[in-house]
Amino acid sequence: RACGARRKSTSASASSSASSSSSSPTSPSPSSSPSPRPTLSGGPRRGTRRRPPQPWQRRRCSSSSSRSKVSKPTPCPPDHISTKFPLSRTSKFNRKNLVLTIHVLCLCCVDATEEEAPLPEHEQVHEKPPPVDDDEEPHRETEEPNSQTEHPIDEASKIVTTAEESAPAKKPACDIQGPWASDVCDLAGGSGGVRIHGSAHTVLVPPTIESGGSNPNPQEWRVLPYSRKHMSGIKEITVRELPTPADAPRCAVTSQVPALVFAMGGLTGNYWHDFSDVMIPLYLQASCFDGEVQLVVTNYQRWYAGKYRHIIARLSRYDVVDMDKDDQVRCFPSAVVGIRMHKEFSIDPAKEPTGHSMPEFTKFLRNVFALPRAAPMRVTAGPSDGKKKPRMMIISRRHPRKLVNVDEVVALAKRIGFEVVIGDPPFNVDVGDFAREVNAADVLMGVHGAGLTNSLFLPTGAVFIQVNPFGKMEHIGEVDFGTPAVDMGLKYMAYSCGTEESTLVDTLGRDHPAVKDPESIHRSGWNKVAEFYLGKQDVKLDLQRFEPVLLKAMAMLRE
Incomplete structure (x- = not known):
């Protein structure tokens, strides 16, 4: 969701970002000198000034700005007012009950024995309904009540009740049960922002304005912020929702950009796992922020940050925070905890809402390292004497x-x-x-x-x-x-x-099971496979x- 929200607002924020480019930190160009080794700090890298808050930092656009404005209806006669449908409820519109509420207002001012008359021109709704939110269910049209209904208000009340009952349940902030190898939490900032207490390995989430400023049923998750969530040795992160803003600790450091929490440990140190387990999932999660995200890392590996410093500097313009050694409470407008793996050493575009793919990732690497060739040499037919060889x-x-x-x-x-x-x-x-x-x-x-x-x-x-x-x-x-x-x-x-x-023929002999019957070695389990076919031949x-x-x-x- 964070990536989707970021991409949708890219065009809207392009002009504002252009005007503020002189004061915002910039990532090194491919032709520039190598990026400095990432340091452990809370703010932008030295020599840069923090960017002003961007519009996309609000994780969702304000719903009030996109609501359709409805003209005030003609007051209903007193005998048509029903306690089953308080008029105060018409003050809140959303995508599901907008059309239904309009029906109710029309019925409210029509005599039950007469045909419905159209609203006067100045009272008709001409704006389009608000755009559909991706997190909500599609709107389903409901039949209008018959104008001859004996109790029109009762029928309208039934319609409104049905709309309320069909409202979608709150989507959990953390996805730990899905068909993924990874746990990921997408956290809205709430009142004062998400709190991250590094050395306590705790992320605290105050209630959002959309929830009314309170959360009567706060939840808690325990997350391993590594792409393989069953990997041992990764420090567990506790993500806890807070009942009220008053329960949130004070901020020692306040950031203007979102946080991305992940682990560098696990199987890193193997070149293939460096990319498959960390760098490709990190690219998927961070690239949509266009550098305006701060990396908060548990199981921090100094050698990893140094070896891949050019890539890390392109994904984030801000210094890496070593979560395990950070004893401050840091506040962020929003946060993502965890990085997600689609499949081994690759990207599945069908699972990636932002449309990333492996050709896009390899192009990203060519830009990072200023690699000149995007296509191989084309070999032509004919004598090869004097020709450049592939x-x-x-x-x-x-x-x-x-x-x-x-x-x-x-x-x-x-x-x-x-x-x-x-x-x-x-x-x-x-x-x-x-x-x-x-x-x-x-x-x-x-x-x-x-x-x-x-x-x-x-x-x-x-x-x-x-x-x-x-x-x-x-x-x-x-x-x-x-x-x-x-x-x-x-x-x-x-x-x-x-x-x-x-x-293996020379070292074990032809009669050894590893030579004579490889299937038996595979039936013995992965350890035997790795021992003979990866480690001894x-x-x-x-x-x-x-x-x-x-x-x-x-x-x-x-x-």
Whole structure:
């Protein structure tokens, strides 16, 4: 909802933001020097001034501004006034009872034995009804009472009662029961804003004006603000609604922008999980704010904030708050607690109301790191002498699942017509520097592993070859990289290693269950699968089997 509200108001706030651009903090352009390491503070980064409140910071437009104005009806004769329908109730209109109330007012001034007469011109309603709120149910037209009804007011009372009974229940602030791998709370500010007490891991939500300034039935949720909500080691956040504004603690720091609370822990440290579990879900949740959001982080990882500082700086113009060490009560106009994962290492546009997709995310990364190529080289037919060759990058591994005959594979690729480079990034590699190397490639190839995460930086339409190690690992490869590659707009191919292409034959022998019967290893559970097929084997490609794959990759670049 926060993203939807932000996007709807983008055009409305464009002019105001342009006039205030000189005083608002700005994110670094792709061509500028690298962004500074995020610091832990409450306000905008040093050297910038806080932006004035934006119209979109009110999570919902004021309902009073969009109501249709109805002319005051002709007073009813005293004998038509019924205690079942107090006239004071006509002072509040909403989408559901607007038309029904008009019917009541018309009936109120008509004799039961006469036909209905149209209202005078000055009393007719000409405005359109207010726009439908996405959170409300569609309006259902109700039959007008017959003008010959013996008790018109009683019939009208029935209509109004039905409309009240059919009003939708209050939507919970936190979605923890949905078909998601993540818990997410979307919190309106209420009186004085959402309170976040970092070291207490508590988020307090005062009642909103729409609720009448009180909440007789406050709720409480316990949320793990990580994309995999069953992950151990993540600090739990308590989200608690308050009965009245008086129950809210005083603000030590007041922010003019919303807060986004999430965790950096979990499986981060693995390059693939860095993006699949945190960066892609964070992009989905934060990008709609156009930098006007403050990140409040539990399980803060300094190395993560440093390694991905360029991306974080583009998502938020404000300093990261280390929630676990922050003992102040911070107040925000609204807040989102949690980040949501659609699927492994990808985005499902059908689940994303803001319309984000993987091609949009990879374009975002190209802008962050100033990557020059959005499309691969197109190979033309004819003699290749003197022509620029398409570049193929082979991702090398230093750990299990190494490509032991990489030199022979390089020679084969060169013979087919590729310029070949070896990509061997260490853990502490500068992400932007290596991203530029990957972006220069037309084909990326490697054995299943975290290094293939660099496919994010390939130009759209490039060729991506994943080598699945022996052991019936095709499904894992498809989920982790195959489907995401297609979602990114890459031309994807998978190559499955046979028994003779695995070093397990040499280390365990042909009669070992891991070699002879991979199905039995899978039946033993994930730990055994990871032990043998991810942790104990290397790969020696059969060049005769693999050559057609490289030939097809070259053909794909001609398409």
